[in-house]
Amino acid sequence: MSDAVLETRGLSKAFGALKATDEVSLDLRPGEIHALIGPNGAGKSTLIAQVSGALRPDRGSVRLEGRDVTARSVEARARAGLARTFQISALAMEDSVFENAALGALGASGRPWRFLRPVARDAALRDRAMAALERVGLQDAADTPVSALSHGQRRQLEVAVALTLQPRAFVMDEPMAGLGADGSRRMTGFLDGLRDEAPILLVEHDMDAVFALADRVSVLVSGRVIATGTVAEIRRDPAVQAAYLGDSA
Amino acid sequence: MIRENVLNAGILLAFAAVPLWALWADEPFTITLATRAAILALAAVGLNIALGIGGLVSLGHAAFFGLGGYAMGILAHHAQTYAPLEIGPLTIAGTKSMPVIWITALVASALVAWVIGKLSLRTTGVYFIMITLAFGQMLYYFAISWSAYGGEDGLSIYVRNGFPGLNTLVPIQFFGLTFAVLLAALVLFAALRSSPFGLALNAARQAPARVAAVGLDPARLKLVAFVISGAVTGLAGALYADLNRFVSPTMFSWQLSGELIVLIVIGGVGRLMGPVVGAALFVALEHWLGGLTEYWLIALGGILLGLVLFARGGVIGLLTGKAGPHV
Structure with missing residues (x-):
C-alpha cells in the first residue's frame, strides 16, 4: 500500500493492563471512504487520537503521504494535510x-x-472561509454566534472548518452523531461527493451511513482490527457478525 | 441599550473632560487623580490582552508594572546622581528622557514576560494563577532586598522626567501625555482583537483543541499575547513611577496584580473600554469614599459582588446589554 494517503503500521497503545490499541495497521487510499466501526469501548477514539497526534502510541507508526509523522504534533500533522472533525x-x-x-x-x-490588519479586510481569508460555509449551506448563518446554532448546524460547521484546510486526508469522528434522519441523509450525500477531493477515514455509529458510503470497512474490537473489507465482505464475515453486527441482527 | 461604539466614545470624552474642567476650576489634585486613573487603565488594558482575549488569569502582572517602575527609577536615579550604571564591561549613563525610559520599560517587561510566560503556560487554571503569583512575589522580595536601589524604602526621583516639547511638571500636560499613551494602547487592543492573531488567540481561549487541529499552536499564541500584555503593563509602571516621582517594592505587590484584575472585572472582561471604566470608578471611589471612611474597600467589594453576580459583562456589559466573553 505504498500509495496510501494515510497509513498506520502496528499501532499499539496500552493504559496499564488495558490494550486500547493492539497492533492496528490501516490504510486510507486515494478517493476512498474507509469506515472504522466497532462496539463502544473498542478503542476507536484512542485510535483516532493517535492518528491525529493528540496521543503518542507506545509502538508502531503513522504515515501521511509516505512520511512518518508519528512523532509530530497535532499542529504539525494539520499543516501536513490532515484535517479532523470532532465527535463533540x-x-x-x-x-x-x-x-x-x-x-x-x-x-x-x-x-x-x-x-x-483586521481579518474582515483580508480578502483571501474571507473568501476561503465563505467558500467552505457555502459548501455546507451555512453562508446565511455566517454572522450567527455558534452558541445560537442548532446541533445539526454545528456538525455542518465542523465539516466546513475541515474544508477550509483543503487537506490531503480527512479524519472524521462521528460526523452524523446526534443528527436526525434528515440531517444524516444530507451529510451522507455531502460526504459522498467529498471523497474525490480527499479520502476520508470515517468513524461512525450510523450503520446506514457506513453501508451507504464506505468503500471499505474495518472492524475494531477490543483494540484489534478483526476484519477489513468491502461492505459486502464485512456483512458476510462470521467473526464480525459474532462480535458486532450479531447483537443488532 | 447603548451601542458599544457610542458608549466608548462617550467614556473617552468624559475621561478627558474631567481634568479639563479641573484646569478651569483650578483643582490640580483632580488632574493628578485623572492621571492616576489613566495610568491604571493603561496597566489594565495590558492585562486585558492576556486576560480578556487569551483567557490567561495572571495574578502576577504587578511584576511588569514594577519592572517598568524600576526601569524609570534606576535610569533616573543614575541621572540625578551623575553616576553611570555599570553592568560588567558596559557603562550606561542614566537618563531623564521619558521616551528612552519607556523603551527600556517595554523591552525589560517583554523579556521577563517571555520567561514567565514560557514557564507558566505549561499549566492552566488555578495552577497558572498560582505560578504567575509566585513569579510576582519573587520580584517583590528581590526589590525589597535590592539595597543599591533603596531596598524596602524605594527610590525618590526629585524632578519628573522630561518629554520633548512638553513641560511634564505641569499637571495637565502630563495628563495629556498619559492619556495619549492610553489611547494608543486602546487602538492597539482594538487592532489586536480584530486581527488574524486576535482571532486565533480568542479561539485558543475557547477551544484550544480546535486551534491545534487547524495547524496553529495555542501555547505559542498565548505566549505572544502574554509578552505584549506584559510590555504594555510595564509601560504603565514607568508612567506611574513618574507620576509619583517615587518607586518602591509595593509596585510589585500581589495586591496590585489583584487590583488590575478587579478593574477589568468591574469594567468588563475583554471589552475595549472595560479597564478604562474600571480604573476611573476605582480611583473615584478611592478618593471620595476613602475620604469618608477608611473602610471604602467594602463598598468596592459590594460593587464587584453585584457586578459579578448580576452583570457578567461588567459595567460595559450592563450598559450595552451584551454579556462579555467567559474566561
Missing part, C-alpha cells in the same frame, strides 16, 4: 460561524502572526 463539536462557541471558518482558513494560510 470543538468550536469557539462565543465566536460567529464566519470566525470559526476563518480560523480554519487562517490555519491553512499558516500566517497567524499578523497583529494589526
